[in-house]
Amino acid sequence: MPQVLTIALTGGIGTGKTSVASIFKSLGVPIIDSDIISKEIMLPGKPCFKDIVNEFGEEILTNKETIDRNKLRNIIFNNDKARIKLENITHPVIFKNIDIQASLINYPYCLVIVPLLIETKSVKYFDKVLLVDVLEKIQFERVTKRDCISPALLGKIIKTQATRSERLKYADDIIENNNEIVNLNEYINILHKKYLTLSKEKST
16 A cells, blocks of 8 residues: 555444544545445446456446446345455455555555455455454344345345454454444544554554
């Protein structure tokens, strides 16, 4: 990773990573979102489009000749081999893009949203890990409401991700987001100051 201090923001599905990132963004912190990168590299003409279609067939395409992400999601979370094949296609490109974007940042530090940080064994590429942690029960409630996804498929998705205890082992900082946190802004401000200080230490 580049010289800018990189903070990996991670957590399971439905933990509130986007909400946390938006508060950091309001403070002026550059945000790199691996999910956005993932969507972009799957678009027609982009690096991974042909490889994915060749691997999974044209039946995953919409009538507009774009990849139907819901179809693809159903395939990979019902077949571990298919999921690993997709990850082998996309992950190298995603992390290359993260590296390029981070190298262009003119700010003391940046926040990189990486949901699968532990699963991809990518902790070593970042200076610090910020974990957004919630109870599994709350994950189910949030995601089934937000995404209209079946509990069965959501359960399969969660099983492919690192456990809470695994994530906690790697976390340098933890935001517990089980309820609406009144002082979330205040706590993120404290972290913001901490990361600004750490960035000065890294640059000296």
